[in-house]
Amino acid sequence: xxxxxxxxLWYGFGVAFEPHNILWCFVGVLxxxxxxxxxxxxxxxxxxxxxxxxxxxxxxxxxxxxxGVMYGAxxxxxxxxxxxxxxxxxxxxxxxxxxxxxxxxxRGGVALGLTVFASFVGASWGITEMIFLSxxxxxxxxxxxxAEVCSLMLLGLLAGSTLARGSPIKGVAMTVLGLFxxxxxxxxxxxxxRYTFGMTELDDGIELIALALGLFGIAEFMNSVNxxxxxxxxxxxxxxxxxxxxxxDMKRAFFPMWRGTIVGSLCSLIPGxxxxxxxxxxxxxxxxxxxxxxxxxxxxxxxxxxxxxxTHSSVQGDFIPTMSLGIPGDAVMALLLGALMIQGIVPGxxxxxxxxxxxxxxxxxxxxxxxxxxxxxxxxxxxxxxxxAIPYRFLYPSAMFFVCIGVYAANNDFFQVGEVxxxxxxxxxxxxxxxxxxxxxxxxxxxxxxEENFRRAMLxxxxxxxxxxERPISAVFVALCAILIGxxxxxxxxxxxxxxxxxxxxxxxxxxxxxxxAQRVPATPAE
Amino acid sequence: xxxSTSLRELIGKRDFYAGGLMLLLGxxxxxxxxxxxxxxxxxxxPGFLPTALGVLxxxxxxxxxxxxxxxxxPDEHGGDQSLLPExxxxxxxxxxxMSPAAFIIFxxxxxxxxxxxxxxxxxxxxxxxxxxxxTIILASVVTVFGVSLFxxxxxxxxxxxxxxxxx
Numbered sequence: 001x002x003x004x005x006x007x008x009l010w011y012g013f014g015v016a017f018e019p020h021n022i023l024w025c026f027v028g029v030l031x032x033x034x035x036x037x038x039x040x041x042x043x044x045x046x047x048x049x050x051x052x053x054x055x056x057x058x059x060x061x062x063x064x065x066x067x068g069v070m071y072g073a074x075x076x077x078x079x080x081x082x083x084x085x086x087x088x089x090x091x092x093x094x095x096x097x098x099x100x101x102x103x104x105x106x107r108g109g110v111a112l113g114l115t116v117f118a119s120f121v122g123a124s125w126g127i128t129e130m131i132f133l134s135x136x137x138x139x140x141x142x143x144x145x146x147a148e149v150c151s152l153m154l155l156g157l158l159a160g161s162t163l164a165r166g167s168p169i170k171g172v173a174m175t176v177l178g179l180f181x182x183x184x185x186x187x188x189x190x191x192x193x194r195y196t197f198g199m200t201e202l203d204d205g206i207e208l209i210a211l212a213l214g215l216f217g218i219a220e221f222m223n224s225v226n227x228x229x230x231x232x233x234x235x236x237x238x239x240x241x242x243x244x245x246x247x248x249d250m251k252r253a254f255f256p257m258w259r260g261t262i263v264g265s266l267c268s269l270i271p272g273x274x275x276x277x278x279x280x281x282x283x284x285x286x287x288x289x290x291x292x293x294x295x296x297x298x299x300x301x302x303x304x305x306x307x308x309x310x311t312h313s314s315v316q317g318d319f320i321p322t323m324s325l326g327i328p329g330d331a332v333m334a335l336l337l338g339a340l341m342i343q344g345i346v347p348g349x350x351x352x353x354x355x356x357x358x359x360x361x362x363x364x365x366x367x368x369x370x371x372x373x374x375x376x377x378x379x380x381x382x383x384x385x386x387x388x389a390i391p392y393r394f395l396y397p398s399a400m401f402f403v404c405i406g407v408y409a410a411n412n413d414f415f416q417v418g419e420v421x422x423x424x425x426x427x428x429x430x431x432x433x434x435x436x437x438x439x440x441x442x443x444x445x446x447x448x449x450x451e452e453n454f455r456r457a458m459l460x461x462x463x464x465x466x467x468x469x470e471r472p473i474s475a476v477f478v479a480l481c482a483i484l485i486g487x488x489x490x491x492x493x494x495x496x497x498x499x500x501x502x503x504x505x506x507x508x509x510x511x512x513x514x515x516x517x518a519q520r521v522p523a524t525p526a527e
Numbered sequence: 528x529x530x531s532t533s534l535r536e537l538i539g540k541r542d543f544y545a546g547g548l549m550l551l552l553g554x555x556x557x558x559x560x561x562x563x564x565x566x567x568x569x570x571x572x573p574g575f576l577p578t579a580l581g582v583l584x585x586x587x588x589x590x591x592x593x594x595x596x597x598x599x600x601p602d603e604h605g606g607d608q609s610l611l612p613e614x615x616x617x618x619x620x621x622x623x624x625m626s627p628a629a630f631i632i633f634x635x636x637x638x639x640x641x642x643x644x645x646x647x648x649x650x651x652x653x654x655x656x657x658x659x660x661x662t663i664i665l666a667s668v669v670t671v672f673g674v675s676l677f678x679x680x681x682x683x684x685x686x687x688x689x690x691x692x693x694x
Contacts, residue, residue: 053681169594173549173587180556180580187573194563194573195556218623225619226655227612397651398669400623404630404646405639405673409683414631421627428620432610433545451576463569 005131012360015060016368024061025365028068029372035069036076037384038395039086039228043073045220047335048212049402051342052409059343060357064365066339070332071123071315071366074275075373078115078308079384083108083238091275091311094283098296098303105299109242109381110249114301115308116377118257122309123370125261126268126316131363134324134352141325141349146456147467149348151477153450156327158481161439163273168488171439174430178440181206182447189455201415208338209410210420211444215437216331217403218424221396223431228392238381249301256286256306264310268317274330275311275318282310316366323359325349327446331438334445341445541610546592550585557581622653638689639678643670 015021031050035041047066054062077089078099085100087093095115102111144152157179161171184195185205196202245253260282267278286306287296296303318329326347328334337347345355352359377384407416427437461467469475560581563574626649634642648666651657677683 056681167591167594169587169590170545173584173591176580176584176587177549177552180577180584183577183580190564190573192563192573194577195559218627221650222616222620222623223612225623225653226614226616393651393654393656394665396623396654397626397647397665400626400650401630401643401647401669401673404627404634405643405677405683408630408634408685409677409681412684414635417627417631417634421624424627425624429548432541432612433548434541435545454576455571458568458571463567465568 001135002132005135008135008356008360009131009364011356012362012364015357015361016064016364020058021061021064021361021365022368024057024065025068025369026372028065029072029369030376032069032072032074033076033373033376033384034387036073036089037079037387038076038390039080039084039388039392041395041399042089042216042220043070044212044216044332044335045399045403046073047332047339048209048216049399049406051209051212051335051339052406054339055342055410059340059345059355060361062343063336063340063358063362064369066336067319067362067365068369070336071312071369072373074311074315075116075119075377076384078119079112079377079381080388082111082115082304083385084388091279091315092308093276094279094307095304097283098298098300101297101299102301102304107299109238110245111301111304112238112381113243113378114245114249114253114305116243116374118253118260118305118309119312120370120374121257122261122264122312122314123316123366125265126313126319127363127366127370129265129268129313129317130320130323130366133320134359137320137324138349138352144349144473145471146453146460147471148474148477150450150453150457151468151474151481152325153327153446153453155477155481155484156321156329157439157443157446157450158484159270159273160328160330160442162484162488163270163277166434166436170435174435174437174439175443178443179447179450180443181211181440182444183451188448188452199415201413201419205448206423206444207407207410207416207419208335208342208444210407210416211423212335212338212441213403213407214420214423215427215440217399218420219427219431219437221399222424222428224392225396238385240379240381243378243381245301253301253305256302257309259286259289260306260309261313263306264313265317267310268314268320268329273314275314278314279307279311283307319362319366322347323351323362326351326449328442331441334441338445540595542595543592544610546588546590546595549588549591551588553581553584553586553588555581556584616653619653619655622649622651626650634685636690638686639683640670640674640687642685643673 016025031046032043035043035046047069050066050069054065057065073089074091077092078095080086080089081092081095082099083103085096085103087096099108099111099115102108157175158172161175162168182205184202186193186203193203263282263285264275264278267273267275267281283296283303283306286302287293290296290302318333322328322333322337326337326349328337340347340351340358345351345358403420404417407420408414410416430437457467458465467474468478557578558581560574560578563577564572565574565578566572626646629645629649630642632642633645644666647669648662651662651665674687678685678687
């Protein structure tokens with residue numbers, strides 16, 4: 001098993017080191033790092049904008065680049081949190097707590113330096129986990145029939161919607177809405193049109209890019225326009241020299257970093273708990289086991305490296321279920337799966353054996369990309385810091401253009417441009433009503449496959465719905481679903497919130513970054 | 528008396544509308560879905576899953592609305608129960624939504640360069656601090672950059688400049 005994984009990895013490095021692939025990987029992490037720094041642009045919007053540009057590329061290059069945007073943005077987001085106290089990317093909100101006080105003490109550079117290091121450690125751990133766990137998962141998943149796939153998807157969808165941000169019941173509603181949106185268009189099995197209202201443009205279904213850009217682009221711009229506080233660049237003079245930590249700092253950061261990594265990798269194994277929850281849990285754990293918990297929030301290096309390492313380990317770990325089972329854990333992963341599907345690649349357990357170049361190339365590119373990011377972040381910190389000063393009034397109109405041309409380029413059709421505007425308006429209404437749109441994307445991407453497998457399972461069982469509890473593996477998944485729902489109801493009745501995030505948000509709220517920044521956090525759906 | 532105050536309270540609650548919207552959406556989905564062939568469990572027709580989803584969404588909508596009525600229930604969402612944000616940005620919202628419309632109109636009849644300019648220009652007007660000069664400069668810069676990137680480099684098939692080219 002180990003030997004097989006190492007051979008695969010060796011092969012993957014061969015793929016990832018091909019000149020064009022390494023170039024695309026570099027473009028991906030560069031763009032990712034850039035948007036991570038820019039307040040008000042998330043990885044979701046960026047990946048959707050870049051998505052149409054990858055149609056002409058080979059699948060390997062496309063997925064390496066889009067994956068690079070995803071983890072590159074995590075590096076950039078930390079800069080934003082530490083130097084500006086702007087938690088513009090939810091996973092890094094908790095880093096503000098100790099990161100910004102360190103900046104005020106003039107130790108922001110040290111915090112950044114150790115963050116880059118901790119990120120690399122966390123990411124490496126996540127990648128290692130992916131190398132050894134994915135083949136195991138695949139082995140199990142290859143035994144699955146349609147009934148098992150169906151109940152596994154159900155579990156993934158439920159976890160993705162109830163464990164994420166906000167009210168669980170609203171999350172489930174959004175997932176159902178996403179599943180429905182996935183069924184718009186021509187029915188694969190019978191060929192009849194559903195919910196197209198005579199518009200031939202909708203025959204192929206709602207465009208994934210239009211949906212993603214509407215929900216995470218336009219709706220987000222509507223939410224942030226004129227609400228973004230001018231950025232205080234008082235503390236942003238950081239050079240490469242400031243980043244070198246002292247020996248004492250290194251010593252203090254060492255164990256928290258590893259604890260964060262472990263917490264992050266554990267969180268990534270539970271479907272639906274993305275990097276945001278991982279970072280909050282890591283911070284809370286670190287605070288609990290610390291000998292001086294009262295000092296957290298005053299600029300402790302432990303409070304910076306622990307959540308950062310956890311975020312990165314969880315980001316890489318999130319790729320495990322996505323790549324090996326074809327079940328995405330959050331919206332970004334759903335988008336990446338969508339990108340694969342556009343390239344004509346069927347996600348699922350057969351992916352690794354059918355397209356080893358994609359899987360192992362991606363794994364190898366993670367390492368290459370993370371090394372690139374360390375190299376990009378340490379010497380070029382000055383440039384990234386300068387980018388923080390780009391005002392929002394330049395940012396969002398330019399982004400609007402990229403949204404429009406992006407959806408146009410997907411099909412060379414203006415209809416989709418109109419579609420994205422309508423979805424954007426709808427998405428903003430949902431945001432205002434307290435819904436988080438991320439589960440919509442999850443449901444949308446999984447919807448058609450869910451329906452297909454459900455139909456197949458029903459056909460095999462001759463219309464017996466009990467097949468889901470009669471087959472043992474499927475029964476386990478159904479039981480897990482029931483436990484998930486039951487625990488949510490139990491915690492609700494007990495009056496306590498089931499998910500950990502509000503507790504952690506209170507921690508953040510106590511420190512209150514700038515009022516406007518805090519206001520923007522819940523509205524940023526990019527996890 | 529008591530009923531009317533509670534009714535007024537209810538109308539001020541965001542979750543009530545959230546649930547109502549889901550209920551309406553679910554109703555619409557289920558009604559439209561029931562016009563497609565549902566089939567049997569063994570041979571499902573195209574209408575089966577959407578109709579089921581619509582019904583499920585209706586139930587969830589009712590649950591969300593009901594939770595907002597439960598005493599002390601909705602406060603857990605941070606207490607923000609207003610439908611509009613503190614400072615509604617009608618003009619900015621309008622500009623952002625008009626920006627794709629401008630892209631469609633100008634892009635279709637005059638080509639990519641005018642479409643891009645109009646799209647960025649209109650979106651940028653939404654900002655409170657926008658000035659004519661700054662907006663024009665921004666739109667021009669994005670147009671030059673965007674056209675060279677998408678038309679020359681990425682070869683998006685859209686004429687740069689045209690006059691009512693394609694209807």
